[in-house]
Amino acid sequence: MTATDLGEISATTAAEHGVALLEGTTGPWELVVGLEVHVELQTRTKMWCGCSTSFGGDPNTNVCPVCTGQPGALPVVNEQAVQDATLLGLALNGEIAPVCRFHRKNYFYPDLAKNYQISQYDVPLVHDGWLDVDVPVGDDLVTRRVRIERLHMEEDTGKSLHVGSTGRLHGADRSLIDYNRCGIPLLEIVSRPDIHDPDTAQAYLRELQSIVRATGVSDARMEEGSIRCDANVSVRRPGDPLGTRTEIKNLNSVRSLGRAIAYEAQRQIAVLEDGGTIVMETRHWDEGRGVTETLRVKESVTDYRYFPDPDLVEITSPADKVEAVRARLPELPAASRARLHAAGVATHQASTIIVTGLLPAFDEAVAAGADASAAANWLVGDVAGQLSAEGVDFAGSGLTGTHVAELIALIEDGTLSTNLAKQVLTGMIQSRGAKGPAQIAKEQGLEQVSDEGELRGIVEQVVADNADTVAAIRGGNDKAIGALVGQVMKQTRGKADPRTTNQLLRELIGS
């Protein structure tokens, strides 16, 4: 269900947000976008029963009479899900309804076990929130506010698998249904149509994802479907009423969201400038071809025959209960960003740390004595890079913030060069965090050689072997010293301390 079903929409204008209009051949157009984001909650059990919500089990193993809609089975609200939804609602600056209830949304669909979805209709759990998002504009960041109309609770459906040549329902030999996902608590967060460019849409989704993760109510992984986004897109002439919108589904990444909106805006403008009209329809985003295409045309408004679910009772959220949940609110991304910025972390790095869920590791590293800027550099740079190459995330890597702090300390005290530190990091990742940096460095013989006595002989040999270069340096080509450092590094397999090496070279060359 969309926000627009229940009342008048008040959209903002591009001008209010300082967003440029789109230039068509016949004049300027204003893009208007509203987003519907679904978040699967990470409660231990499902919305209406005690079945596990764990992802990726064998088909139909996490099911019971309740979630498969057996005759006679009844739903009972998962209190944890209500609390999590409330927490997220508060994080999105929303108001919590003191009393709300569940409705049935009736429609026939094979993977909908009861042939109705339990959802919220006239009174959602959360209404009237907002989110401030930082949108990159040139080299700057501009803050734009997107209002959130509602956040309501519902249940997820099962998944159909069509067996046959095409992989789609049409022409399939048979269809199989996995009800494991059936009844997993789902939140729908509906924004107002306050978005006027793809960048803001992307920033909104990213920020929402960060908030969801910060509150811990979901891992918000788009690839696993625990956060999903649909975009309602329309264009209009500045000052005109809202144009007809299309709904774009199958947006599997933040990047897709931006591309799809940009494409759809241009498509709609082209249709309108051609004298055509936009029909209200659901469109599918084809990532490979970079186009949206008709999925189904809404010839008439679907009649879901909403009515209050008589199997469930009202949810009450008295003020004291709401305040108890509010007390559990963690530091939210905006506050984290400000804190990191104040600690000397660059803005883009701060955002990355938060979006990628590295904040706890960062905080731990700093607490273990690491310099904030160095910790940020390592985490966002080599740590994230190597982990991504290995296909693991930080949480699953066995690494800790303390490891990172230790690694930085080994660089600072000269035990490791930056290059060696990268090799040590590789070793740590391979040991899945079982071994700390000092141990890895020692075991693999990666400690830097900074002992003058050990290095002097090698340096003398290099100077003797490279008379031309030495002459060049003495002749004023100071940069050429790098070549000699490189030679020393080569002979020590990278372990020579560059500073000591430099010092010794200069001493011997007398430059």
Next chain:
Amino acid sequence: MDVSALEVVEAHLQRILSVDGVDGDGDVWTAVGSDDLDQRDVHAYLHVTATAAREHAADVDRRRAAGEELGPLAGVPLALKDVLTMRGVPTTCGSRMLDGWVPPYDATVTERLRAADVVVLGKTNMDEFAMGSSTENSAYGPTRNPWDLGRVPGGSSGGSAAAVAGLMAPLAIGTDTGGSIRQPAALTGIVGAKPTYGTVSRYGLVAFASSLDQAGPFARTVEDAAQLQALIHGHDPRDATSITDTPADVLGTLRDGIEGLRVGVVTELQGDGYEPGVRRVFEQALERFERLGAKIVEVSLPHAGYGLPAYYLIAPSEASSNLARFDGVRYGLRVDAPTAEEMNAATRAAGFGPEVKRRIMIGTHALSSGYYDAYYLQASKVRTLIAQDFATAFEQADVLVSPTSPTVAFGLGDKTADPLAMYLNDVATVPASLAGIPALSLPAGTAEAPDAPDASLPVGLQIMAPLLRDDLMYRVGWAFERDLGFTPIPAGDTAVEVL
């Protein structure tokens, strides 16, 4: 004890074999289809669990002999309406739609009966998905009234009522949505009660109208009914609408008498449409209450007249949604077709009977956009008004009474062609359902039918009590029953011969 549990069960199985037309092989007996139904058969049961019942009874006897602790109604046989699930035993709800479905779980009611060592004899016939007032809407053929095999036992729990009235079980469980326990109890001359909504768990009760459905007891005496209710009521965390309050102690005050109690006569529930015989028995009942020391007061439920139309919007609305899950995808009947949508439509067309289809269509219409406000919402408002009417009435009276049904048992087929005439049978029972209050029907005497002046058919008295005051309802019923001294055993030329 002179009689063993196994002997009691065996006697009932023999009785079922002789009068119910159940064609058994001694193991699991399967009810015959309507075409094979013998004119003499009561056809109270759809499925008899003879082997399991014998095993359970033998186990009770063994444990009793060993001095082990037993449940409160250990060894007592019971008939279970086929709308409640019992693990491993087919549940059909009287519908072709659930042909072959064997539930993988026990209803809470079933679980509690097992825990009390009650021996379940089998599953009883019913109007399809509990929609009807005569048990003629069963896809497996109608049940007949043991008092007169040419007449209906009432519905939708007609099978359970007939099992008790026909001495095929001393106790039975029925479900009541708009009167489906009370009306068949009245028409078969037994005791049936709809407890306060929310006191008996609906978990495992295949839903007709969730906000109204309530399981309850059938028995031959008020005390037996109260005993059975005490066994099955109580909070169940698996049913969100289950009341957390401790249920009233329905046995503790049963014998306290009714001297000084105010018995309210509902003006709107005794007028036009009530057969003269029914009215006469009801008037005699009021005289009896006065003799017992109660004070008769006249009360009004001004919105009771809107009860029936409100009920026949709310119940079908909920049913249209509750029955959506029967689509051929997961269980029961499937009629194959090229696409999921066509399979779904073909399955529902073949699986549901005419009354169920009628109500699904009414409910779908009543909930559809543009009509919701006029129908469902308006009916919900009426419901609130009726609940308020009752609250006001209970300020003037401790309990309210009315005839349970405006008529005695009518002939098979008499009203099947006229759904509205059938719906009128619920006129006296529906208001209590809408308000969620407890209500009981017990035998108050016999009367002739308009079409059979010489017949002697049971007439039921309905006793309604305030929310959660089921104890008061049973107490008044017990005093009345004791004074009446009426033995509700079917007798007469067309009746089934008793043991």
